[in-house]
Structure formats: structure tokens, C-alpha cells
Amino acid sequence: MASGRRQHGMLLPALLVLLAVGGLGWLLARQASPASRDLAREMRTAEALDLARQALLGFAATYRNNEHPNADFGYLPCPDLDGDGSSETCGGKDQASVGRLPYLTLNLPDLRDGAGECLWYAVSGSVKNNPKADVLNWDSTGRFRLEDADGKAIVLAGDPAGHAAALIIAAGAPLPGQSRAPGPARCGGDTEAGNIRHYVEALDSVGGTATLAVRPAAGNDRIATITTGDIYRQLKRRPSYAPWLQQLLQATADCLAKPVLPAVVGAERHGPVDVGRLPALASLSGPCRSDTLRDAVANWAEIMRYARCSDGSDCLAGPGGRCRGALLFGGERLGSAQRRSDAGDKLLTDRYLEPATLAALAAGQLAALPATIALPFADRDRAVATDVAVCLP
Numbered sequence: 545m546a547s548g549r550r551q552h553g554m555l556l557p558a559l560l561v562l563l564a565v566g567g568l569g570w571l572l573a574r575q576a577s578p579a580s581r582d583l584a585r586e587m588r589t590a591e592a593l594d595l596a597r598q599a600l601l602g603f604a605a606t607y608r609n610n611e612h613p614n615a616d617f618g619y620l621p622c623p624d625l626d627g628d629g630s631s632e633t634c635g636g637k638d639q640a641s642v643g644r645l646p647y648l649t650l651n652l653p654d655l656r657d658g659a660g661e662c663l664w665y666a667v668s669g670s671v672k673n674n675p676k677a678d679v680l681n682w683d684s685t686g687r688f689r690l691e692d693a694d695g696k697a698i699v700l701a702g703d704p705a706g707h708a709a710a711l712i713i714a715a716g717a718p719l720p721g722q723s724r725a726p727g728p729a730r731c732g733g734d735t736e737a738g739n740i741r742h743y744v745e746a747l748d749s750v751g752g753t754a755t756l757a758v759r760p761a762a763g764n765d766r767i768a769t770i771t772t773g774d775i776y777r778q779l780k781r782r783p784s785y786a787p788w789l790q791q792l793l794q795a796t797a798d799c800l801a802k803p804v805l806p807a808v809v810g811a812e813r814h815g816p817v818d819v820g821r822l823p824a825l826a827s828l829s830g831p832c833r834s835d836t837l838r839d840a841v842a843n844w845a846e847i848m849r850y851a852r853c854s855d856g857s858d859c860l861a862g863p864g865g866r867c868r869g870a871l872l873f874g875g876e877r878l879g880s881a882q883r884r885s886d887a888g889d890k891l892l893t894d895r896y897l898e899p900a901t902l903a904a905l906a907a908g909q910l911a912a913l914p915a916t917i918a919l920p921f922a923d924r925d926r927a928v929a930t931d932v933a934v935c936l937p
Contacts, residue, residue, distance in 0.1 A: 585658025589714045592655045593768040596663055596712045599650040600770060605778045607673065616840035617788070618680050618775050619673035620710050621649050623665045629732025635751060638669035638677055640687050642740060642750040645712060647731055654731050657714035657766065662731035664713040664743060666750055671709045671772065680843050682776040682876055683884050686710070690769070693761040702773020704877070704885060707755060709772050715743035716764040780928070786919030789873070792844050793917065795837050796822070797871040797934040799830035805852045805869050805936060812893055815906030816859040817851040817869070819893055847874050849896055851905055860910040862935035869936040870910050872897060873917060875928040901931040910935060
């Protein structure tokens with residue numbers, strides 16, 4: 545019995561210690577410095593922005609697999625414009641659009657920043673999925689130019705022009721002059737999705753086809769960016785992506801390989817061959833015009849170049865025999881030497897094919913060029929620069 549009394553007697557001091565520790569923790573939490581509370585809010589904002597960004601990149605990397613069997617990969621969703629949490633049609637072709645993050649479309653939870661505000665999202669017309677641009681590939685550029693407080697451009701890696709293709713924006717707490725309705729129970733249920741000026745200062749309005757200025761320093765917005773390079777770096781990590789590009793290349797070659805090869809557009813003479821652009825895809829027939837490949841081939845046709853023996857013979861020595869021509873895949877650009885910024889650049893053969901490739905064609909030696917697109921690389925951030933050639937027998 546004495547032992548039992550001693551055990552009960554020891555519980556009281558332990559309980560007092562626990563109460564004291566708990567009370568101290570509560571007191572410290574109540575007296576936390578403004579700096580620590582600000583840090584906690586910034587951490588919550590950063591976590592929400594990163595989660596949204598990764599979900600958007602995943603959406604682009606799996607777009608064709610994700611209930612879009614006739615589309616290409618690489619597209620980003622439109623914003624939520626009506627407060628239902630889902631993406632919908634946004635504006636006209638090539639127009640940028642801004643609204644709430646379509647978290648339901650992205651299979652995300654109810655994401656909020658450190659101030660408890662739902663996230664905003666802006667997407668360039670060049671990468672949005674509805675309606676799509678005429679062409680989307682790794683040469684496509686974003687439409688959001690980020691500027692510092694002095695109006696100087698903040699250059700982003702992974703885009704030909706250094707622009708963002710999409711923005712995820714945390715609005716933060718309201719600033720003087722901003723009037724906001726009480727937040728919804730869940731993101732998406734509010735009527736504020738069209739009232740951007742009371743939330744976002746960095747991007748006042750969106751809707752045109754021109755490049756739009758974004759000023760992260762204007763106000764308390766926090767912004768995460770996505771460039772076209774980010775999208776295609778994610779795709780290049782997928783083992784299935786090289787076979788997909790190869791399928792598009794082969795389907796286009798099959799459309800060209802008729803008894804009489806079609807004429808080369810914008811032909812330049814290199815030894816025994818004329819080299820230039822593909823004929824209009826609408827004039828071709830075959831697998832490249834099928835429902836499942838037509839749109840994707842149209843995205844990548846500008847990256848391809850076409851060579852045909854000038855005299856109609858089989859002037860090229862291919863890896864498996866003689867060839868009357870070749871379809872070439874130019875890959876990603878190599879710095880300023882292969883600038884592809886405007887329509888004039890895209891007409892030039894040397895902006896797509898390397899000097900060694902043109903020399904091999906001039907020598908009639910197609911076998912010197914690889915016939916297969918090699919992805920992914922061990923270093924997946926490296927440009928896909930090696931030209932690939934498919935024989936047209």
C-alpha cells in the first residue's frame with residue numbers, strides 16, 4: 545500500500561511539469577515575434593506555389609495521355625474563370641488569360657497562400673489548351689516579360705525570349721485601396737475570380753496577344769513561373785517521349801515517300817540535293833494526316849527539314865541502301881547561332897541543321913547521320929541538338 549501511495553504522489557509533480565511546459569508553449573506562441581509569423585506565412589505561400597507549379601508541369605507532361613488522345617503533349621490548362629475550381633475555354637487563339645488556379649482540374653487540394661487567399665494563375669496563348677495555338681514545340685515562347693522595379697527585364701532560363709509561359713500568383717493580404725469579398729469556404733466557390741485588380745498588382749489585366757509586362761516588385765504578390773523550357777525538360781525526362789517524337793518523324797516521312805517525291809519549299813542546293821522546308825501538310829496523305837497524329841505533326845513540322853535529290857535519282861547513301869531524299873529533325877536551337885525568334889529566322893535551313901549535317905548531305909552520305917532521336921540524355925538539361933535523318937527510299 546505504501547508503494548501505491550508513492551506512485552500516486554509522483555504523478556502530481558509530473559502533471560504540474562506538463563502543464564507548465566504546455567502553458568509556456570502557449571505563451572511563446574502568443575508572443576511569437578512578427579518576423580517569425582511573417583516567415584511562417586512566407587513558407588506556406590512558397591509551399592502552395594511550388595505544389596501548384598509541379599501539378600501544372602505534370603499536367604503538360606501527360607496531356608496526351610490524360611483524355612486527349614488526338615493532341616500533343618506540352619499544353620497547360622486554362623484558368624478557372626467562373627469560380628467552380630475547374631478549367632474551361634479561355635479567350636481567343638493566342639490570347640493570354642488569367643483567373644483562379646483550376647485546382648480541381650489539377651487534382652489538387654484547396655491551396656491557399658500564407659494570408660489564406662486562393663491562388664491565381666495566368667497562362668500564355670502559346671501554351672494554353674483551349675483554344676490551342678497553331679504551333680507548340682520547344683521553340684515556342686511565353687508572353688509574360690518579368691520586370692524589376694526599374695523596368696528592366698528579369699531574364700528567365702528555358703525560353704527563347706526569356707519570358708514566362710505561365711504564372712502562379714499568391715495575392716497575399718489586401719493592400720490599401722483593395723476591396724475583397726470574404727474568402728470562400730473552398731477555393732473556386734467565390735465570385736471574385738474576375739476581380740483581379742483587388743488581388744494582383746503585378747499583372748493588372750490580361751487578354752491580348754502581345755507580350756505582357758509583369759512587375760513582381762509592384763505590391764505584395766509572390767509569383768512562381770513556368771517557361772517552355774521547364775515544360776520540355778519535364779517531357780525529356782519521360783522514357784516514352786523520344787519514341788513519341790520518332791513516331792511523328794516517321795509518320796511524316798511516310799507521307800513524303802511517294803513514287804514522286806514532292807517539291808522542297810524554299811530549296812537551297814547542297815551538292816546533289818535540294819534542302820528546305822516541308823510542303824504544306826494539307827497537301828500530303830498518309831499517317832501524318834491521321835486523326836491521332838495530325839495536330840502533333842503540325843506542331844513539329846517547322847523543326848523538320850526535307851532534302852530531295854535534285855535529279856530525281858537515289859543520290860544519297862543511307863544506312864540500309866540508297867535514298868531519293870531524307871527527312872531531317874533539327875532538334876533544339878544552339879544559342880544565338882540558331883536564333884528562331886521570328887518568321888524570317890524560321891525560313892532559314894541553317895537555323896535548324898548543323899554545318900556537319902549539311903556537309904554530309906552535300907557529300908551524299910546520309911549514313912553518317914543518326915536515324916533515331918536519342919532521349920532521354922543522362923544530362924536532361926542539355927539541348928537535343930544532334931540532327932536526325934530518315935531515309936526516303
